[in-house]
Structures are given as structure tokens and as C-alpha cells.
Amino acid sequence: xxxxSFAEENYLKxxxxxxADGQKQVNTNAIADRLETRPASVSDMIRKLSDKxxxxxxxxxxxxxxxxxxxxxxxxxxxHRLWEVFLVKKLNFHWDEVxxxxxxxxxxxxxxxxxxxxxxxxxxxxxxxxxPIPNADGVMSANPMTPLSELNVGSIAxxxxxxxxxxxxxxxxxxxxxxxxxxxxxxxxxxxxxSMEIEINNDKRMSVSKQVSDNLLVIVE
Amino acid sequence: xxxxSFAEENYLKxxxxxxADGQKQVNTNAIADRLETRPASVSDMIRKLSDKxxxxxxxxxxxxxxxxxxxxxxxxxxxHRLWEVFLVKKLNFHWDEVxxxxxxxxxxxxxxxxxxxxxxxxxxxxxxxxxPIPNADGVMSANPMTPLSELNVGSIAxxxxxxxxxxxxxxxxxxxxxxxxxxxxxxxxxxxxxSMEIEINNDKRMSVSKQVSDNLLVIVE
DNA sequence: AATAAAGTTTAGGTTAATCTAAAAATTGTA
DNA sequence: TACAATTTTTAGATTAACCTAAACTTTATT
Numbered sequence: 301x302x303x304x305s306f307a308e309e310n311y312l313k314x315x316x317x318x319x320a321d322g323q324k325q326v327n328t329n330a331i332a333d334r335l336e337t338r339p340a341s342v343s344d345m346i347r348k349l350s351d352k353x354x355x356x357x358x359x360x361x362x363x364x365x366x367x368x369x370x371x372x373x374x375x376x377x378x379x380h381r382l383w384e385v386f387l388v389k390k391l392n393f394h395w396d397e398v399x400x401x402x403x404x405x406x407x408x409x410x411x412x413x414x415x416x417x418x419x420x421x422x423x424x425x426x427x428x429x430x431x432p433i434p435n436a437d438g439v440m441s442a443n444p445m446t447p448l449s450e451l452n453v454g455s456i457a458x459x460x461x462x463x464x465x466x467x468x469x470x471x472x473x474x475x476x477x478x479x480x481x482x483x484x485x486x487x488x489x490x491x492x493x494x495s496m497e498i499e500i501n502n503d504k505r506m507s508v509s510k511q512v513s514d515n516l517l518v519i520v521e
Numbered sequence: 522x523x524x525x526s527f528a529e530e531n532y533l534k535x536x537x538x539x540x541a542d543g544q545k546q547v548n549t550n551a552i553a554d555r556l557e558t559r560p561a562s563v564s565d566m567i568r569k570l571s572d573k574x575x576x577x578x579x580x581x582x583x584x585x586x587x588x589x590x591x592x593x594x595x596x597x598x599x600x601h602r603l604w605e606v607f608l609v610k611k612l613n614f615h616w617d618e619v620x621x622x623x624x625x626x627x628x629x630x631x632x633x634x635x636x637x638x639x640x641x642x643x644x645x646x647x648x649x650x651x652x653p654i655p656n657a658d659g660v661m662s663a664n665p666m667t668p669l670s671e672l673n674v675g676s677i678a679x680x681x682x683x684x685x686x687x688x689x690x691x692x693x694x695x696x697x698x699x700x701x702x703x704x705x706x707x708x709x710x711x712x713x714x715x716s717m718e719i720e721i722n723n724d725k726r727m728s729v730s731k732q733v734s735d736n737l738l739v740i741v742e
Numbered sequence: 743a744a745t746a747a748a749g750t751t752t753a754g755g756t757t758a759a760t761c762t763a764a765a766a767a768t769t770g771t772a
Numbered sequence: 773t774a775c776a777a778t779t780t781t782t783a784g785a786t787t788a789a790c791c792t793a794a795a796c797t798t799t800a801t802t
Contacts, residue, residue, distance in 0.1 A: 526788080526789090528788080528789065528790090558789095558790075558791095559790080559791065559792080561790085561791070561792075561793095562789070562790055562791070565788095565789075565790080566789080566790095569788090569789095580797085581796090581797055581798065582798095
């Protein structure tokens with residue numbers, strides 16, 4: 301069992317992303333574009349990755365990631381997304397400033413570190429961009445997103461995305477502390493206007509109107 | 522202004538450590554031993570480091586780190602030690618399991634990340650081994666260690682070392698939550714038996730006997 | 743002081759990851 | 773279908789970081 305180098309991990313991740321979850325075969329030029337490298341370099345690297353069994357490769361026909369390759373790519377993606385959660389939730393970075401740092405952190409090798417980090421972050425299912433975090437076996441949480449407004453009293457969910465992405469709405473959320481990744485517990489629902497009483501991050505209680513809860517996409521735990 | 526590679530950073534750190542804070546000149550073989558590499562590789566690297574101005578070098582006479590080199594080495598050491606604090610204080614690693622992971626984390630490039638981490642960890646002055654953490658300008662805290670028993674009521678200090686390193690004592694500390702890095706505030710001192718009421722990590726209060734407080738070495742903030 | 747031992751450097755080579763330029767294969771089109 | 777355009781691969785270099793073996797300095801010992 302080889303360990304992949306940083307460069308190999310980056311190629312594998314790019315191939316995984318470009319192939320829509322590892323199904324499709326991927327072209328050399330597409331990889332070169334994504335990694336800002338030259339097609340010749342990609343050809344070289346593909347041969348190496350195929351020697352290591354993480355992709356299959358037919359000359360001039362593009363590459364396809366193998367099951368082993370997919371597992372390794374998802375492990376890097378898991379690390380990347382967990383670190384992003386750390387940077388946003390614990391170090392107060394904004395979700396749009398964390399990618400570059402996570403690109404470095406994702407290569408740190410220690411599975412114990414990652415399981416401890418996961419625990420420390422309270423097992424988040426989504427990163428700050430709303431992308432799902434694979435579990436240690438490379439499986440993404442299967443629960444689909446639903447509007448907060450559809451949840452019953454007592455449900456616990458995680459905010460993962462918004463329908464309305466207008467500045468005014470995002471600003472409102474920022475002020476109230478409703479960020480992607482926030483844990484939401486439904487305390488009560490008001491029949492007469494559809495508003496909801498919620499508790500966020502086991503801490504603050506607040507009320508949100510039907511208009512707001514319709515626009516907040518969550519995943520039930 | 523060049524950026525140093527991971528390998529260059531490791532050489533520079535080794536040279537810094539081997540030269541007792543950058544004063545003495547360092548031999549090729551000593552560096553090779555410490556980095557588990559060959560003297561020939563060290564010679565190669567030394568030429569490169571000297572081209573970049575971080576060491577001065579006279580053939581056959583060893584290397585000496587420059588002021589710029591010292592600054593860069595201390596920056597890596599700062600990052601290493603802050604990550605060690607993170608691993609122990611936040612992810613519950615034991616102080617003797619963190620070195621290898623910190624060896625990887627120390628190369629992550631982002632000064633904003635490090636200043637945020639420093640803040641998140643409440644500006645620790647010592648790592649979990651009791652080694653001082655350089656500040657952002659590469660200066661180590663000058664405050665000397667004192668026994669906890671010598672502090673006045675109201676003093677805030679950080680536990681950095683123990684006089685008694687016997688298993689029984691260390692076990693006692695473990696059970697009470699008194700670890701290296703713990704923040705200690707002196708709440709009250711009892712004249713009649715010299716015992717002390719303290720608050721640890723802004724949280725738990727406890728009483729320690731004179732025998733214990735004599736053996737706990739702290740740095741006053 | 744001469745020489746043996748120890749330490750250091752140089753010469754020359756290897757591997758990983760990149761590149762440019764040219765050749766080869768595939769695809770699109772008239 | 774033939775040829776042009778596009779895509780991909782190969783050939784041959786380059787740079788960083790390492791290595792071994794041999795040459796050269798310095799230091800220690802008789």
C-alpha cells in the first residue's frame with residue numbers, strides 16, 4: 301500500500317471532482333485546466349496514478365477513477381471540509397476565505413487527528429459552503445435538504461444552504477448568527493402566522509418568520 | 522523575498538536548535554544526524570540556504586544562522602508550538618503524541634491562521650512540553666518560572682512545568698485537570714496551612730496544598 | 743611534524759514533478 | 773471520406789532533494 305504524495309492527492313481529487321462523483325471518464329485537458337498545469341504533465345501523472353491502481357486509463361480515452369481511488373479522494377475531501385468547518389466555526393474565518401488554507405491542511409496525515417477534529421466540531425455533516433462531508437468510510441450523509449419550515453417540533457437539524465441568496469437576506473442571517481453549519485432545534489411552531497421558535501447551537505433562542513424558514517435549507521440529523 | 526520550501530524550513534529549524542538559539546556555528550554531520558540524512562545532502566542544502574541569506578557559511582567551518590534566518594526559524598517554531606497547544610488543549614491529545622503531527626502542521630502558510638489560532642488558544646506562552654512559544658516577532662516571553670506558592674491573590678499564571686516529576690505526583694495532577702498549559706488564577710491563600718484556593722481555565726475551582734503549589738512552576742502573565 | 747582518523751565537499755547519479763516542442767491519435771467538418 | 777482542428781502523448785530538458793563514492797580538509801595521535 302503506497303502513500304500518495306501531495307501532488308498525487310491533488311490530481312486524484314481533481315479527477316474525482318471532474319467526473320461527477322467518480323462515474324464518468326475525464327479528459328487530460330480538463331485536468332490540466334483545473335490544476336493550472338500542462339497536458340503533458342497530466343499524461344505523466346496519469347501513468348503514475350494508474351500504476352498505483354487509483355485510476356484506470358486507456359490512451360487517448362481519458363481516465364476513470366477506481367474504487368480505491370475514489371476512497372482515497374474522498375478521504376482528502378473529508379479532511380478538507382472538516383478543516384474548513386474548523387476555520388469558520390472555531391477561528392472565525394468567513395466561509396469564502398478558507399479554501400486556500402484548507403488546501404494545505406487537507407494533506408496532513410493522521411487519521412487520529414481527523415477523528416478528534418470531527419468530534420471537536422461535533423460531527424458536522426456539511427462544510428461552510430454547504431457541501432456534504434464524507435464520513436470516515438467515504439460515504440456522504442444521505443439525508444436530503446429540506447426547508448426549515450417543514451420540520452416538526454423537537455427536530456434537530458443543520459443549516460446547509462439558502463434558497464434566497466440575495467444580499468439583504470444573507471445580511472439578515474449574518475446579524476442573527478444563522479450561518480451555514482449552525483445547529484437548529486425546533487422549539488415551537490406558531491399556527492397563526494407559521495413562524496417558528498428555534499434554538500441555535502444549543503444556546504440562543506430566536507423566532508423566525510415563515511418567509512425566513514422557507515428559505516433556510518437544513519438537513520435533519 | 523523568497524519563500525522557503527518545507528525541506529529548507531526543516532534544515533533551518535535544525536540549525537537553529539543545534540546552535541543554541543542561533544549563536545554557535547553548527548557542523549555538517551550534526552545536521553545530518555538530526556535530520557537523518559547524509560552529510561553530502563547537508564552540504565548541498567547549506568549552499569542553497571546561504572544563497573538565500575538565512576545562514577552564513579565558510580567551507581569546512583560549519584554554518585551560522587543569520588538574523589533573517591533566525592527570524593524565519595522562530596516563525597516555524599512558533600507555528601509548531603501553537604499547533605501542539607491546540608492538539609493537547611482542544612483535541613485532547615497527550616503531550617507526548619503531538620510532535621509528529623505538529624511537524625506537518627508547522628509548514629502551513631498563513632499568518633492570519635496563526636494569529637487566529639493564537640487568539641483561540643488564549644495566547645499561550647508555553648507549549649505542552651513547557652517550551653516557550655515565540656511571539657509573532659520571534660521574541661520569547663522573558664518572564665521566568667516561579668513556584669505557584671509564591672504568587673499573590675489575584676495573580677493569573679500559566680502552568681508550565683513541575684519540580685517533582687514522579688509518577689504519583691503526575692497522576693494526581695492528571696486526575697485534577699492540572700496540565701501543562703493550564704491557566705491558574707489565585708483566588709485565596711490560607712495562612713494557617715499555606716494551602717491555596719485556585720481557579721483553573723476560568724472554570725473549575727479547587728484547593729491545592731502548600732506541598733503541591735511548591736511543585737507547580739508557573740509563569741505570571 | 744607526519745600520518746591516521748574524522749569530517750566535509752565535490753562529482754556524478756536518481757527520482758518526482760514539472761516544462762516545451764514535436765509527433766501521433768481522435769474528432770469534427772466540408 | 774478526407775483533411776483540418778483539436779486533443780493527447782512522447783521525447784527530451786530542468787529543478788529540487790536526495791543518494792554513493794571519491795577527493796579533499798581539518799583534527800587528533802603517535
